[in-house]
Amino acid sequence: MVWSNNCLKLLDQTLLPGQVEYIYCHSWERIAEAIKKLEVRGAPAIGAAAAFAMVFGAREAAAANSWNAFKTALLSVSKQLAQTRPTAVNLFWALKRMEEVVERFDENSSPGEVLTALEQEAIAIAEEDKAVNQKISKYGASLFTAPQAVLTHCNAGALATVALGTALGVIREAKAQGNITKVFVDETRPLLQGARLTAWELHQDGIPVTLITDNTAGWVMKNKMVQSVIVGADRIARNGDVANKIGTYSVAVLAREHGIPFYVAAPVSTFDFSIKTGNDIPIEERCANEVKSFGGCCIAPEGISVFNPAFDVTLNSLVTAIITEHGVLRAPYEQAIEKLYQISKKSK
The missing domain is CATH 3.40.50.10470 (Translation initiation factor eif-2b; domain 2)
Known part of the structure; x- marks a missing residue:
């Protein structure tokens, strides 16, 4: 999983071991599809992927004409992501963390501030998982x-x-x-x-x-x-x-x-x-x-x-x-x- 230049790069696990191919995700819908299809799988990986999906969701919701409309649109994205895999709790844990970031802002905040904070949180979730893996x-x-x-x-x-x-x-x-x-x-x-x-x-x-x-x-x-x-x-x-x-x-x-x-x-x-x-x-x-x-x-x-x-x-x-x-x-x-x-x- 690599986040770079507003793109989430995922190894397509459904093709292994015969083929090593990557999926380049530029929308939350594509990440949701990858989670559903098991192109990305494993509880921690699902959580991290969903966090980056929320970044894309926020960019899409930023077109809303009010703060309440923005939050409603983003929470709708979170709800749809939560429905992709019901058992792996890391998915819900990551989505909750991203929602908590949004709650730190209000109608006086610019979309750019919220987007930056969400991207930083998604990156933090991924980086934390690396450290957690080493400790485990x-x-x-x-x-x-x-x-x-x-x-x-x-x-x-x-x-x-x-x-x-x-x-x-x-x-x-x-x-x-x-x-x-x-x-x-x-x-x-x-x-x-x-x-x-x-x-x-x-x-x-x-x-x-x-x-x-x-x-x-x-x-x-x-x-x-x-x-x-x-x-x-x-x-x-x-x-x-x-x-x-x-x-x-x-x-x-x-x-x-x-x-x-x-x-x-x-x-x-x-x-x-x-x-x-x-x-x-x-x-x-x-x-x-x-x-x-x-x-x-x-x-x-x-x-x-x-x-x-x-x-x-x-x-x-x-x-x-x-x-x-x-x-x-x-x-x-x-x-x-x-x-x-x-x-x-x-x-x-």
Whole structure:
């Protein structure tokens, strides 16, 4: 993700690994489309992209003939962006930050002042994510004190953030310290983020990676081929329940059965302090064709019913630790996350 000359440059993740192509966004509508289509994906990356979309929205709204009309138009843009992906809380966190910038101004402010402030805030959100990635990587690597193989699900790397990644950032740092021997990557059906994105990232970095089908994870664990699991998150409730890509819950249950630690790496912006448990997390359901076809070929009977949730929720009892930019959280999560909440309020 690169912001330059009033243009947001995004790597089109839907084409990886076969093609490396970029999308040049000059409007908030194009960024919204990129988020919907998963051309840009990953909770932190979605949040940053939405922030830049608000800059474009403000430029469009600046043509309004009054301050109230400007705010109404911009809030309409924010509302439409919020509808692109309902589960990743970073999206709403970033939009709220941008809306709070607008609230600092009034009818006596010039459009130029507001636009400058919004652009500065969007850039700050992106830059903060880079620093957060580095801190998460350092704290997470401290959990890996001996050489071992790990398993990860979906993609929580540089493609899902603005820099190193969350779970993959930890893997990268632990590998640099000599404590990662191999990474097993679930393919992550139905959109294959593990196969297309995570395996590609790790291979690019020269980190030993082995791709497996989603239903191979249990067998890999039973045969003691991995010693830990680490994943990212799209939303974390106040009790430590974690929403992540569909299939994560299954991996967590398998890890518990085999006595393998299950780690979650996520920034504070992924915590939803307004909800008590994972039962309150909205789960996005995507179109049936993602499941009914593969590589452009139909693989299911015509007219068959499909259930295609994009995420599931892993209970806090299955999570060994949550790695954040403020350190490693452990159970009881209600208390640990309350402390994190107080820290986040002070840092605003």
